[in-house]
Amino acid sequence: MAKRVGRYTIRFEKAPAIKSYASIAGKKEGEGPLAKEFDEINTDSTFGEKTWEKAESRLQNNVLNKALQKANITPASVDIVFAGDLLNQCIGTSYGLRESGIPFAGLYGACSTMAESLSMAAVFVDGGYANIAAALTSSHFCTAERQYRCPLEYGGQRPQSAQWTVTGAGAVILDLNGNGPFIREITLGRIVDLGIKDVNNMGAAMAPAAADTISNYFSDTGAKPGDFDLIATGDLAFVGSELLKDLLKEQGIELKANYSDCGLMIFDREKQDVHSGGSGCGCSASVLCSYILNNLCSGNFKEVLFISTGALMSPISIQQGQSIPAVAHLIHISNRP
Amino acid sequence: MAVTKAEYINMAEKKSPNSPIAINMMWAFFSGGIICTIGQAIMNLYEMFGLNELEASSATSISLIFLGALFTGLKVYDKLAKRCGAGTLVPITGFANSIVSPALEYKSEGFILGMSAKMFTIAGPVLVFGISASVIYGVVIWIFRLF
Numbered sequence: 001m002a003k004r005v006g007r008y009t010i011r012f013e014k015a016p017a018i019k020s021y022a023s024i025a026g027k028k029e030g031e032g033p034l035a036k037e038f039d040e041i042n043t044d045s046t047f048g049e050k051t052w053e054k055a056e057s058r059l060q061n062n063v064l065n066k067a068l069q070k071a072n073i074t075p076a077s078v079d080i081v082f083a084g085d086l087l088n089q090c091i092g093t094s095y096g097l098r099e100s101g102i103p104f105a106g107l108y109g110a111c112s113t114m115a116e117s118l119s120m121a122a123v124f125v126d127g128g129y130a131n132i133a134a135a136l137t138s139s140h141f142c143t144a145e146r147q148y149r150c151p152l153e154y155g156g157q158r159p160q161s162a163q164w165t166v167t168g169a170g171a172v173i174l175d176l177n178g179n180g181p182f183i184r185e186i187t188l189g190r191i192v193d194l195g196i197k198d199v200n201n202m203g204a205a206m207a208p209a210a211a212d213t214i215s216n217y218f219s220d221t222g223a224k225p226g227d228f229d230l231i232a233t234g235d236l237a238f239v240g241s242e243l244l245k246d247l248l249k250e251q252g253i254e255l256k257a258n259y260s261d262c263g264l265m266i267f268d269r270e271k272q273d274v275h276s277g278g279s280g281c282g283c284s285a286s287v288l289c290s291y292i293l294n295n296l297c298s299g300n301f302k303e304v305l306f307i308s309t310g311a312l313m314s315p316i317s318i319q320q321g322q323s324i325p326a327v328a329h330l331i332h333i334s335n336r337p
Numbered sequence: 338m339a340v341t342k343a344e345y346i347n348m349a350e351k352k353s354p355n356s357p358i359a360i361n362m363m364w365a366f367f368s369g370g371i372i373c374t375i376g377q378a379i380m381n382l383y384e385m386f387g388l389n390e391l392e393a394s395s396a397t398s399i400s401l402i403f404l405g406a407l408f409t410g411l412k413v414y415d416k417l418a419k420r421c422g423a424g425t426l427v428p429i430t431g432f433a434n435s436i437v438s439p440a441l442e443y444k445s446e447g448f449i450l451g452m453s454a455k456m457f458t459i460a461g462p463v464l465v466f467g468i469s470a471s472v473i474y475g476v477v478i479w480i481f482r483l484f
Binding site: 152154156161194195 | 422
């Protein structure tokens with residue numbers, strides 16, 4: 001059974017093993033620096049469907065099937081799936097997983113959904129409530145633009161702090177036994193809001209949540225940033241990751257060269273015109289399920305901290321003048337049991 | 338958190354890069370100017386074909402709206418606007434783009450409740466304030482003419 005360490009952290013005794021994982025990326029992501037890491041790059045942003053929402057559902061369906069196929073199992077052997085997306089009522093997920101036949105628990109954690117769903121899956125597997133559990137999420141540039149911003153063909157300019165929603169998805173399948181990598185610890189975040197109201201500066205809105213969760217993890221466990229080969233936040237992008245470093249420095253935690261952000265890894269900011277960097281549930285999900293887990297499996301990385309960050313506003317709360325609350329969940333993944 | 342909200346908002350402002358205002362203004366100035374020059378050329382053409390000034394200016398507006406809608410449909414207008422900013426937003430072509438782009442976008446939710454209802458999500462306020470201002474202006478003129 002897992003036990004609690006400090007106020008916020010859960011340490012798994014029988015660290016659940018990652019049985020398989022899969023990532024699917026869109027065209028623009030496939031032109032970025034991580035192109036060769038993804039399982040699949042789909043250059044048709046409609047994914048063969050008639051609407052963008054159906055495209056995102058297709059994306060989730062495909063990524064789950066890909067992960068199942070890599071694990072060489074059928075949906076019938078998966079006991080539960082935790083999943084979510086950015087759309088109202090999480091329709092990307094519920095329509096995408098409609099035919100899977102796997103018991104389903106939908107989650108909304110905005111862009112923190114990958115770490116949130118993976119945490120839940122790990123708790124279920126470690127507790128013995130599931131032998132095999134799946135965690136997945138996705139985002140699609142076109143559905144996110146429709147829901148949160150302007151029509152695609154509208155002629156507008158974005159400020160420099162704006163981020164580009166990743167079209168992509170990631171899925172992880174956990175097993176009680178396996179060769180790893182292993183989920184060792186999780187720290188679930190608190191909702192933090194330091195008053196940022198600008199929806200074109202989500203990195204700045206989420207950085208304090210990431211700082212809070214990371215410092216909670218270090219104070220709970222006594223670990224240090226130098227103990228990890230990679231500390232990766234979800235989608236703080238350029239502005240947010242700079243702010244995170246400053247916020248942690250004030251608490252005596254220094255992030256060095258082993259720190260990066262998935263929103264900075266997935267795109268080439270200079271060449272791909274994404275302003276501050278990538279964002280969306282699919283950003284941290286597709287980077288985790290490609291570059292990060294590939295390197296953990298190959299032994300290049302031994303210890304990784306993965307922190308997905310989510311901005312929990314809605315277009316309505318923003319129009320009503322409220323600031324942006326954010327949350328960050330941390331997962332410690334290791335390639336030793 | 339060690340920092341207060343006020344301190345953090347200040348920190349975030351310092352870290353957020355500013356838009357390149359000088360370059361953006363140059364793009365807006367020249368692109369807006371080019372669109373207006375095209376408009377003038379169209380108007381001269383209509384006058385050459387024998388339309389009077391009032392008719393020619395209405396025909397020019399209609400032509401520019403058509404071009405704005407066409408380039409939106411061809412998925413070109415947003416790419417131009419990314420560079421040109423206010424240069425493509427302010428002329429009447431920008432107004433056409435603001436109506437045609439949601440019309441295209443919300444086609445998937447049906448002809449009535451999708452396309453037709455959402456057509457004015459961006460342009461709606463412009464119409465409300467434009468029409469209200471013209472009514473107020475009309476009333477003011479009417480009052481002055483009483484005396």
